[in-house]
Every structure is written in C-alpha cells, then in structure tokens.
Amino acid sequence: MNLREIGLQVANRRVVLGLTQERLAKLSNLSRSTILHLENGTLKDLGAAKLLALLGLLGIDVSMQGRHKKQYALEAAGQTASVSYKNKLTASQLAKSLVSGKIPEPIFPYIASLLDEAPLPLIVLAVEEAAKASNISPKSIWKNIDRWAHEMHSPRMAWQ
Numbered sequence: 001m002n003l004r005e006i007g008l009q010v011a012n013r014r015v016v017l018g019l020t021q022e023r024l025a026k027l028s029n030l031s032r033s034t035i036l037h038l039e040n041g042t043l044k045d046l047g048a049a050k051l052l053a054l055l056g057l058l059g060i061d062v063s064m065q066g067r068h069k070k071q072y073a074l075e076a077a078g079q080t081a082s083v084s085y086k087n088k089l090t091a092s093q094l095a096k097s098l099v100s101g102k103i104p105e106p107i108f109p110y111i112a113s114l115l116d117e118a119p120l121p122l123i124v125l126a127v128e129e130a131a132k133a134s135n136i137s138p139k140s141i142w143k144n145i146d147r148w149a150h151e152m153h154s155p156r157m158a159w160q
Helices: 003-016 021-028 030-042 047-058 074-083 092-102 105-117 120-134 138-151
Strands: none
Touching: 003 021, 003 030, 003 047, 021 030, 021 047, 047 074, 047 120, 074 092, 074 105, 074 120, 092 120, 092 138, 105 138
C-alpha cells in the first residue's frame, strides 16, 4: 500500500468521524497542509512515527483495515475523566452532554478533565460512539467540544 492509498483511507475515515482537516491536524499535531497533501496523494514523505500516530488516532491499523471499534469508548472516556474524583462520570451522562452540547453543573469538572487529559484517540472513539448511538453527525459533537474547550480555556493544543 502506498502513501496515496493511505491518504484516501485517512480522508474517508476523517469524513466518517466528522473531522475537518484543520481539526485532524490539531489532534494529530501535524499541519493542515500535511493532511491536505496526504489526502490528495501529493505528499512525498511522512515519517513512520507520524503516520502510525495519525492512523492510530483515526482507528486505522497498518493493514488499512479499520480496527475493531471500542464498543465502550464512552464508558472508558467517563472512567478516564473520573480518575481524580470521588464519583464516576457515566457513559450515558457523557453521551448526553456530547450530543446536546449542554454540561450539567455537577459534571463540568469531569468534562474539563476529559478535554485536558484523556487520550485523543479515546475522545475520537467516544465522539463516534455517541454520534452513532444518537444517529447524529459527529460534526455536531465536534462543534460542542470546540465550544466547551473555548469556554473552559482548555490549555490543550488540540483545541486551540
């Protein structure tokens, strides 16, 4: 498989996940230009570490077959966000907030922790799971996350 074919897979997966090229660039710590050239098949080279990190973020394995989706990404994301707290953020609470864009006051700190500390591939999978379960576009969830990160002044570069 060549870089052009990989770029097509990346573009397809990005669209399925409701990510813009700009958002994917921020999440993967690559430039938007690199994503654009990769997807267009005009990128000459991308180091193995960067490529594998990008594919891992998108849930694509090296053989270019979509890896088995984590069926419990929302639950894992809730657990990750709850590490520093007495109570646990449930998968249903997280899904409801992601879909509605509203964060009830009691879970505000959990969402802040999620945005600032959770592994980005886990957030990507949680967005995908919530979108599928609610039959909405992942793009609308990404808009909610963008707004939250801005309102919370998240220091994470992926949300800048």
